[in-house]
Amino acid sequence: MARSIPPPPGYYVPAVLFFDENEELDIPAIKAHVLRLAKGGVTGILVQGSNGEAQHLSHEERKQAIALTRATLDENGFNNVLVIAGTGAQSTRETKKLCVDAKEAGASHALVLTPSTWPPQMTLENILRFHREVADASPIPTMIYNFAVVTAGIDLDSDIIATLAGHPNIVGTKLSCGNIGKLHRLTSRLPSSDFAVFAGRSDTFLHGLNAGSAGAIAALVNIVPKLHGQVYKFFREGKLQEAIDLQGKLGHGDWAISKIGGVSGVKAVVSTNFGYGGPYVRGPLKTLDAENLNTQKHYQALLDLIELEKEL
Template sequence: MSVPPSGCYAPSVLFLQDNEDIDIPATKSHILRLAQGGVCGILVQGSNGEAQFLSHEERKQAIRLARDTLDENGFRDVLVIAGTGAQSTRETIKLCFDAKEAGASHVLVLTPSTWPPQMTADNIIQFHQQVADASPLPYMVYNFPVVTAGIDLDSDTIAALAKHPNIVGTKLSCGNIGKLQRLSSKFPSSEFAVFAGRSDFFAHGLLSGSAGTIAATVNILPKIHGSIFQLVEKGKISEAMDLQAKLGHGDWAVQKIGGIGGVKTIVSQNFGYGKNVVHKPLKSVAGDSLRGNSYYKTMLELIDLEKSI
């Protein structure tokens, strides 16, 4: 099965209307800007895509919207990866089939977390293997302890899953560079792609053999991420690490400003589309609250650099 190519991917935010329905024009504008910024793919319904708040039909709508926007604008080679994690094996498999029907090329699956004590290493492996057996699309394992009640897959567990013929990669939002290096040194990226799930260890991951990144801050700074990737590929490590240092401060700033709500507000304030609406009970971030915010000042400096590239 197809392994996703190395590069930068955006776990896209989903822009909403005031009534929390999908804002189609704003979401299309966002997908197009990311593609024009050079991303290899769009992750729809990653943790930034608010998947847990969407109906099955809304999830399919969001995937179709991304695929159609890319195709209509000549970006047919940009992948659409769908987050299809759910709390049961049965529903996760259904979401994988829905993703294929809607136009995704790969799925990314979180570990269930409703009953953490029951999610032993053996049960976690069994879950992912059973879903991967049934999935009509190439399968990636998503490790993000913050959204899975603290469940953190170790490198042995992920390495065991990597041997499955339909499991082609992983997104590590745990931020563990040691885990990333253990996996990337064990499996070539052409067989099993290991992606940093955060921007603050993006270049470090590349130097450790990772395939790239799938990270929230790509929503704001796709060109800067692409520049770091290219610098590392060209062996310009000092330049890459200088830019990575700036990006690391930016990634921290996004977290301090407010996660999903912060990303939406930063984008809407600086790129001319979208609102700061998030699904309740998530917290929105008011544009006025950014005035005088030192973290936002850090982001503005990076956005100026982004627009200059």
């Protein structure tokens, strides 16, 4: 098997998926969000990352969300914006199917979580076997999604990820663990042309770039995509002090969004400030009352960022 090509460097968004008050897909809001993100300059959109509530969707809904994202981009002239699909599931068999579905719906790459229903059974041997078998069967290149918060504490170290990078169809990783040391160990061992290492949080965006990362795939991009583009532009132009100053603001924003309601909080901030969608999530997640945002002590940090975003 020839080596597959990783996603290009840049900044990507694990997009939230909007529902209505009956927990059905809110198609107009989903399309409005995809379009605003594309206009914000994102390199690609991750559908069904942790912010996309993949585990709350049927197979048909997962495929529909991918296809809707791809079609919205293409219909509005954003053909070069990638669509990456989260395809993680609790069995190898289902994960393989979701990778096939993702390809059929228009995704270019698949992002794969390590199964976590039975953590004691996820030995090194089983982790390696799972990711390799999925990559063998996937019609699109796969990436490793490392996020211990949603995998029952399973945290893949740099040795495991580097070993998996030897597979010709495993082409990158999203490190939502926020471990810059791990990121740097990987970038120093693996050329980005073969294996793209992405920071998984906005508060490690610039630090990851300085350590040789391909960029970031981060939740805060849902709210302020243009500001992430500015950090990336400053970095590439060598304007490090400007990049550091703006990165500091993104760091405060990343902390703020983690404190005001998780996935529903992201949706509430977007709907309140950009005029589409609502804060609704599927149970067992709890929907945040958007009217209570102003009572959140961290909300001002996000408002400050949004003001800067709207000036760009």
